[in-house]
Amino acid sequence: MQESTAQSLTTAQAPISFNDVLAETQRPLFAFVASLVSDHELARDIVQDVFCDAWRAMQRGAPPFDAADDLPAMRRWLFHASYCDAASALRRGALIRWEPLDADDDAREPIRSAPGRPFEDTVAERLALDAALATLRPEDAACLLLSALQGFTAQEIGQIIDASTEATKKRLARAKRRVRDAYIALNRDEESRP
């Protein structure tokens, strides 16, 4: 009763809050960046920096944060910014590589097997997929990850990585093929195991 009285006195509509954006995007964004750069600490830094940029953009009412209810556009913006930063980090990595403060960070990533799935299969699958993604060019990997993580269409992915839709489709097909090959090779190894 009390709150409703006060709320009735307010005049503005509640927009999408920054917390909503965080809750919606930070997990897939981290998975996207971590897959691209193969470095959890770096991925955390990139995601944090991107959110800082998003926060500043929201502060000054810059698009797409000027539209209070366009979460899909905000999501595309965040993935675009993350992709650019990840690509820049990979290029810089060729010149300077920062060692993580916690050297065992990635090694400590807990491996949780699905029910009924052998632990060693989960480990092997993870290693094979990480290796397959690492062999992809960043733009190819980004196409696959954006499709798998968020279900973006080729057109949307093209917007995010700044490429044409046709080029995006080719990259997506190439990335899928590479992952499929890695998966087949993994199964072949398992089958050949005594």
Add this chain to the structure above:
Amino acid sequence: MSRFTSGEPESPQTCARYADAIALLDEPAPETPERIAARVHLAECQHCLRERQTLAEASAALDRRLQALMTQAPTFTEEQIATRAALFRRAGDTASADGRREAPAALRTRPATSAQGKRSAPSSAPPHAWRRALSAIGGAAAMVAIIALLVTTLTGHLLGRLPSRQGTSPSATAVSLNAMTVYAPCTNLWGRQPNELPGLVAFRASDGVVEHVYPSTPVAEGAQAAVFSQGIVYRLTLPGLTADPTATLPATLSATRISDHTPLWSVRTDAIYTSSLLLVNGVLYLGTWWDSTGAFDPHIHAIYAFSASDGALRWKHNLASQPNGPPVARDGVIYVFAGQTALALRASDGVTIWQAPTPTSGQQIISAWQTVANGVLYAYVSLDTPNGQKDDFGVEVFALRLSDGATLWHVRLGTDIFPSQGPFAPVVADGVVYVRLAPVKFTTDQYPLQLFALRATDGATLWRYTSTHGDTGQKGIPNIYPPAVANDVVYVTEDGGDLTALSASDGHMLWSVNVDKTPGQDTYPYSIQSPAVAGGAVFVISDHTLVAVSARDGAPLWQAGCGVMPGQEGTAPQIVVEPRG
């Protein structure tokens, strides 16, 4: 004829149509004969079936991998992001704080460091060796910045110099409204009696929706001062405000948990009159005068320090004269004016560090409100009449060196000034000291309210703003609440409900809006209080309404019902804007 309707499936070992069929079906699109044919082919061709199954399994494996990665994701909060964004600018952001990540064509934003940057202008790119050198320099600069940040943060924590919690803090203005909560002490919100303790209401800063109400506790006596901290309200209650006017009980200091009204502790002072409370690092400080017997007792003039956790008396420092206002604290030192003397006391045990005479020319100080900034103690002082003439008060501003109390400068702003009784400490920002004053005859057009901007180094008047409202004090007390200063704009309130923005550089009016929701029905004693500025908005309480307007142009943002706490001496209802958390 479609490529996929040519008859027999391919051999189980290979199928040249697979890639095209998959590509055709991958995209959401209207169903066409070609898509239908592709679908049929994929269903019939053994090779394609196997390929699809393998691809589905690979996709499921990738999905499992990504799900596992997501469990490793950080859980940033808006407060963390806002704080980091306020503290850090990324390398290269200096020129692009507003321009970074502006539009690729489709997204309308393109980052400054585009992933496609390697394609652009190779001829203008520095040689490889130069790039390497620049990267190394950048890395070294980053290391220096990190070390500086760690030192600053650590030092700040050790010295207790955490960011200001006041709405006028420049850092507060940088925080998003979405991440902020406005705390306003409210009465009459739900029809309560005006002499109740203030309830604390938390409003969402972005739209004024009530986030939480910390209800007040019905009490018989009035509250002279209340300090909110970490879910506890510390109250100073005065016997002079009880229903029994003959009561001579001394002032009581108590702590109550807001959430369930649980009394935590209560202690009696020896005095009837006290200053406002000061809560610093878990210790409550207050000045006291006039003993409970009603007789003059110089021993009652003192500064008390109580533990906020249990009310235990830490120390008591007896003063030769009564304190003239609430103490202020900085870096483990308590500063207070008593009689004609300024004192610095060690916060840990109350030992005098220095005491220095004030440049008052023998005039008695009626009240002194202080602010510490940049190693200087600035005081807004009301002086008693020098010649016994009624209404002939004076107002001066002192600047005393913090290290030894030496007078750096003092200026008299005028005589015939209304003596300040309220929390009218000077506001210091960007090398300027802002003070307000009201002539005694402020109700006439000849004596309007004034706002002075004084140079902090020598007290020279930089500019003066004269209120356009001559007939201000409808209830007999002028509104001279301090202004709020943020981003080179001074926000000042005026009775009648005017909120005015002035340029900090020369005092010219930028905009002025009237936020009075009930014109002509001003709430005693003040119709409008000091504003608070944060996140690009100005918040002010006016006539039982908390109003938020845009700091840029005064455009209304929202308003919410909120009474005000009775304006007892030394207790203005202070709006506090804080990050949500």
